Amino acid sequence: QTAGFPVLDLQFDRDAIARYGLSLEDVSDTVAAAMGGREAGFVFEGDRRYDIVVRLDNMTRSDLDAVGALPVLLPGEGAGRASVPLRELVRFNFSEGLNQVSRENGQRRVVVQANVRGNDLGSFVAEAQAKVREQVEIPAGSYVEWGGQFENLQAASQRLSLVIPIIFVAIFGILFLALGGVRQSIAVYSAIPLALAGGIFALMLTGLPFSVSAAVGFIVLSGVTVLNGLVVMSSINQRLDAGMVVDRAIAEGTMERVRAVLMTGIVPAIGFVPMAIATGTGAEVQKPLAIVVIGGLITSTLLTLFVLPAISHLLLRGRHKQHVVGEYSDVTALGERRFESDDEKGAAPV
Numbered sequence: 001q002t003a004g005f006p007v008l009d010l011q012f013d014r015d016a017i018a019r020y021g022l023s024l025e026d027v028s029d030t031v032a033a034a035m036g037g038r039e040a041g042f043v044f045e046g047d048r049r050y051d052i053v054v055r056l057d058n059m060t061r062s063d064l065d066a067v068g069a070l071p072v073l074l075p076g077e078g079a080g081r082a083s084v085p086l087r088e089l090v091r092f093n094f095s096e097g098l099n100q101v102s103r104e105n106g107q108r109r110v111v112v113q114a115n116v117r118g119n120d121l122g123s124f125v126a127e128a129q130a131k132v133r134e135q136v137e138i139p140a141g142s143y144v145e146w147g148g149q150f151e152n153l154q155a156a157s158q159r160l161s162l163v164i165p166i167i168f169v170a171i172f173g174i175l176f177l178a179l180g181g182v183r184q185s186i187a188v189y190s191a192i193p194l195a196l197a198g199g200i201f202a203l204m205l206t207g208l209p210f211s212v213s214a215a216v217g218f219i220v221l222s223g224v225t226v227l228n229g230l231v232v233m234s235s236i237n238q239r240l241d242a243g244m245v246v247d248r249a250i251a252e253g254t255m256e257r258v259r260a261v262l263m264t265g266i267v268p269a270i271g272f273v274p275m276a277i278a279t280g281t282g283a284e285v286q287k288p289l290a291i292v293v294i295g296g297l298i299t300s301t302l303l304t305l306f307v308l309p310a311i312s313h314l315l316l317r318g319r320h321k322q323h324v325v326g327e328y329s330d331v332t333a334l335g336e337r338r339f340e341s342d343d344e345k346g347a348a349p350v
Contacts (some may be wrong), residue, residue: 002040002110007097010090017089021075027089030072036059064092107240110257113148120209125150156212167219168192171226183315188229190311195225195300202295203288217292223299224293228264229308232257236312246316258305262316265301269294 010031017027032038032320037055044050060066068087076082109164117125125146138144171192175185199221201216239249275290 002098002100002102003096005097005099006094009093009095013089013091020084020089021049022089023150026319027072027086028085030070031090034067034070062254068092120211121150123209151310152211156215158217161213164219168222171222173185174232175226178230179237183234184237184312187308187312187315188233189227191225191300191304191308193223194303194307195221195296196253197296199292199296200301201299203290205295206287206291208288208291211285211288214288214292218290218296220289221293221296221300224264224268224297225304226303228261228300231260231264232308234310240316250312250316253304254309261301261304265297269297 004327012024014024018183019023034056035347037053039051040054041052042049054121055061056067068085068090070086071083072086072089074082074084102111116126129146131315132144171186172189175188179188196218199214199218203210208214232254236249236253239253240246244252252334272290274292275286276294278286278290
């Protein structure tokens with residue numbers, strides 16, 4: 001992009017210039033006057049002044065033979081000074097020069113662009129950086145910066161590395177406030193890895209690379225998964241608060257919320273299908289997000305109905321024992337009350 005502009009290259013023959021008793025300044029002045037022009041006087045039109053510039057016309061300047069025939073006056077005095085053709089003192093040839101010079105922050109900048117296909121941007125840049133270090137010798141005073149979409153990817157990755165932990169901590173805090181217990185919150189929170197595994201498997205199955213849009217898809221997926229788990233765990237807690245034993249509460253609570261969980265998972269998955277099969281402008285951003293959400297919802301919806309009850313049983317076994325002890329205590333107290341009532345009536349206790 002920066003080269004390809006034809007440039008007239010002049011190479012001075014120092015030995016020939018010295019033999020004729022000339023200096024480099026004499027020869028370069030002649031070339032400068034012919035090619036760039038030299039101010040020869042002024043012309044006035046009213047109160048305006050214009051410079052008179054003497055130089056060759058455009059057609060002659062592009063003719064090397066005509067330029068080489070220009071006379072260079074030799075040292076001496078008088079009107080009959082001898083001259084020598086410019087071609088005897090200078091060698092002419094055309095070469096490719098700079099087509100444009102771009103600057104940024106006071107420094108020259110040359111941009112090398114590339115489009116990445118069949119690979120993710122991060123892996124491509126990492127491979128390119130390694131090869132540049134091994135095979136390219138950077139000139140003194142120059143340095144290489146990797147910008148463009150890769151620079152945006154780095155900035156987004158830094159933001160996500162800060163935002164994602166905050167999001168997951170906030171999700172756990174909201175679960176704790178909603179469920180009122182650490183064990184129930186951990187049980188619901190365990191559904192997130194199940195959803196993330198489905199999103200990763202969907203990316204591998206479709207051959208799509210991990211990108212910022214895919215990371216956003218994982219965040220969306222985590223929210224939907226937690227919602228499904230919260231629906232099931234709320235139903236289980238209602239039965240536990242009513243005094244039902246844990247096994248029965250888990251079984252009945254899960255069965256009651258099957259339709260709600262399926263609808264919560266199926267509706268978003270269907271809504272993301274057009275984005276998953278998109279091929280037009282913006283598809284490179286839409287497809288990873290949609291594929292992650294669809295794949296994660298499939299696994300999280302199915303596994304939430306099976307794995308979440310099992311995890312809830314493991315985490316709530318302590319509560320199961322407390323309920324059993326409480327039932328026997330209630331029975332003992334009821335027997336004592338019946339015994340006192342029968343004793344007061346004078347009847348023999350059975």
